[in-house]
Amino acid sequence: MKPIDTTEIILDLLNQAAAAHDLHEKEDLGGRRDEEWPQWYADHMTRQLAELGYRIVRATDG
Known part of the structure; x- marks a missing residue:
């Protein structure tokens, strides 16, 4: 899978x-x-990312 x-x-x-x-x-x-x-930008970008199917997750060791 391409990054x-x-x-x-x-x-x-x-x-x-x-x-x-x-x-x-x-x-x-x-x-x-x-x-x-x-705060406005953070809220807006969170909504936009979710609408595009993205979410931010913390990488885990392993």
């Missing part, structure tokens, strides 16, 4: 999150800066 290029997946998701967050700040926050943006 998954997680860098490309994460880069794509970050670009999508940036665009979605820009809209969130403009439309939901009335143009104000979102001081809680790290």
Whole structure:
């Protein structure tokens, strides 16, 4: 099985999150800066990864 290029997946998701967050700040926050943006990004990316069928798991020894 070929390894998954997680860098490309994460880069794509970050670009999508940036665009979605820009809209969130403009439309939901009335143009104000979102001081809680790290939490927003984490929540957004967690949902996006799950929708794509990915989940982050800790590698185990063995």
